[in-house]
Amino acid sequence: METTKNYFFMDMSVMLGRSMRHIFRSMDTIVTVTIMPIALMLLFVYVLGGAIQIGTDHYVNYLLPGILLIAIANSVGYTCYRLFNDVQRGIFERFHSMPIARSAALWGHVLTSLISNAISVTVVILVALLMGFRSSAGILSWFAVAGILMLFTLALTWIAAIAGLSAKSVDGAIAIAYPIHFLPLISSAFVPTKSMPSGVRAFAENQPVTSIVEAIRSLLSNQPVGNEIWVALAWCGGITLVAYIFAMRVYKKRT
Amino acid sequence: MFQNEIAISVQGLKKSYKNVPVLAGVDFEVKKGSIFALLGPNGTGKTTIVKILTTLLKQDSGNATVNGFSVLSKPDNVRQSISLTGQFVAVDEILTGKENLVMIAKLRHLKNTSQVADELLKRFGLTDAANRRVSTYSGGMRRRLDIAMSLVGNPQLIFLDEPTTGLDPEVRIEFWQILKELANGGTTVFLTTQYLDEAEQLADRIAILHEGRIIANGTLAELKKLFPPAKVEYIEKQPTLEEIFLAIIGKKEEN
Numbered sequence: 001m002e003t004t005k006n007y008f009f010m011d012m013s014v015m016l017g018r019s020m021r022h023i024f025r026s027m028d029t030i031v032t033v034t035i036m037p038i039a040l041m042l043l044f045v046y047v048l049g050g051a052i053q054i055g056t057d058h059y060v061n062y063l064l065p066g067i068l069l070i071a072i073a074n075s076v077g078y079t080c081y082r083l084f085n086d087v088q089r090g091i092f093e094r095f096h097s098m099p100i101a102r103s104a105a106l107w108g109h110v111l112t113s114l115i116s117n118a119i120s121v122t123v124v125i126l127v128a129l130l131m132g133f134r135s136s137a138g139i140l141s142w143f144a145v146a147g148i149l150m151l152f153t154l155a156l157t158w159i160a161a162i163a164g165l166s167a168k169s170v171d172g173a174i175a176i177a178y179p180i181h182f183l184p185l186i187s188s189a190f191v192p193t194k195s196m197p198s199g200v201r202a203f204a205e206n207q208p209v210t211s212i213v214e215a216i217r218s219l220l221s222n223q224p225v226g227n228e229i230w231v232a233l234a235w236c237g238g239i240t241l242v243a244y245i246f247a248m249r250v251y252k253k254r255t
Numbered sequence: 256m257f258q259n260e261i262a263i264s265v266q267g268l269k270k271s272y273k274n275v276p277v278l279a280g281v282d283f284e285v286k287k288g289s290i291f292a293l294l295g296p297n298g299t300g301k302t303t304i305v306k307i308l309t310t311l312l313k314q315d316s317g318n319a320t321v322n323g324f325s326v327l328s329k330p331d332n333v334r335q336s337i338s339l340t341g342q343f344v345a346v347d348e349i350l351t352g353k354e355n356l357v358m359i360a361k362l363r364h365l366k367n368t369s370q371v372a373d374e375l376l377k378r379f380g381l382t383d384a385a386n387r388r389v390s391t392y393s394g395g396m397r398r399r400l401d402i403a404m405s406l407v408g409n410p411q412l413i414f415l416d417e418p419t420t421g422l423d424p425e426v427r428i429e430f431w432q433i434l435k436e437l438a439n440g441g442t443t444v445f446l447t448t449q450y451l452d453e454a455e456q457l458a459d460r461i462a463i464l465h466e467g468r469i470i471a472n473g474t475l476a477e478l479k480k481l482f483p484p485a486k487v488e489y490i491e492k493q494p495t496l497e498e499i500f501l502a503i504i505g506k507k508e509e510n
Binding site for chain 2: 007
């Protein structure tokens with residue numbers, strides 16, 4: 001007899017194909033996820049950047065890591081929205097009454113988030129290159145950057161999953177994105193934390209985005225990474241684990 | 256009755272939500288190839304019964320077997336042989352009609368998924384709209400696609416939870432026709448409804464759910480016997496609004 005486990009990857013690839021189509025068929029998602037961070041990067045480099053003293057050669061080199069995180073934070077709002085819709089419209093119920101692994105539907109959304117973020121991050125980096133971004137990082141450092149970004153995406157995606165699965169309204173589902181958007185603003189993403197007043201600075205230096213930004217920045221500029229990378233990985237790994245456990249609990253309860 | 260002629264068997268089914276009893280010991284049987292209607296006002300637990308029988312929800316106590324398999328111990332076997340059309344039209348709006356059907360066919364691990372989809376599109380009069388996104392479909396077309404998706408892979412038993420809520424009268428009658436054809440072809444149909452005329456039109460057996468129990472169960476003729484014999488009175492019969500509506504629409508279409 002066929003068992004659902006044998007088909008787990010096949011089922012998940014069907015789910016993945018479905019939500020990837022969602023992404024490519026809704027232009028507004030592509031625009032917000034890719035164009036918005038690019039616009040922000042243009043604004044900061046060409047309008048505000050002249051007045052920002054960061055002490056490195058080119059401001060875009062300093063700015064890029066933060067912009068990448070903003071791009072990712074932007075896109076998980078849509079993951080949240082799509083999950084909310086699937087619960088609300090009974091699509092998960094349909095899948096769950098079929099002989100397929102229960103978690104395949106959820107993992108389809110998570111994988112879609114990883115792939116679409118990999119695409120938008122690549123596009124943002126290409127634009128940054130055109131704007132003068134240069135990196136002396138070797139292939140290993142680039143792999144490390146990719147790994148951190150993937151883990152960051154996973155962490156935010158699972159948080160988004162909790163919100164999307166438990167929200168009672170679309171507004172509630174999307175509201176999750178706001179605090180996530182705020183974190184990069186109060187971090188060392190745009191300016192060094194030492195220019196901030198002490199209270200803000202204490203927050204900025206001890207929140208996850210700063211350590212992640214610093215770790216990526218050091219990797220890209222071929223500087224020794226020191227402790228930041230471990231703090232960054234601990235944040236990402238810890239958030240992913242906790243959010244995953246809660247998301248799975250909500251998923252089992254709600255569907 | 257032979258055991259293999261029974262599609263659904265339910266004994267002493269109980270379910271509470273946070274100490275509020277919804278089902279207080281439900282018993283009934285459904286014969287293979289019949290149309291069984293579960294009747295009751297909103298909030299009486301019809302959907303809860305459907306969710307338990309389709310493995311979406313676990314009962315607190317009591318037995319439920321579907322096609323000979325216990326919903327608690329053999330949920331995978333149950334899912335192989337059923338399909339669910341929920342209260343909400345569970346179609347993917349961003350995909351086309353054909354893509355929706357192909358997706359379900361793939362999840363049911365069928366071969367010739369494209370052919371299966373084309374046949375169902377034809378049967379439900381959706382061939383012309385096959386490659387249009389579902390977001391452009393009318394309410395009736397969506398419901399037809401929803402039913403078509405439930406029939407992918409020819410499940411032996413289909414559950415329909417208030418399938419005609421929100422459908423206009425014409426589509427409703429068309430829909431009843433589809434269900435009758437299915438039952439003639441040997442498919443067992445389990446449907447919940449709050450419309451008395453729907454149960455009267457369609458069902459071989461009708462069960463009435465009230466305060467968590469089945470208070471009446473039988474054929475229409477049997478149920479009628481439970482009540483005082485009809486008195487003969489002569490009154491002027493006013494056409495119902497539905498009859499008027501259908502007559503006007505019918506005339507228009509003849510012209």
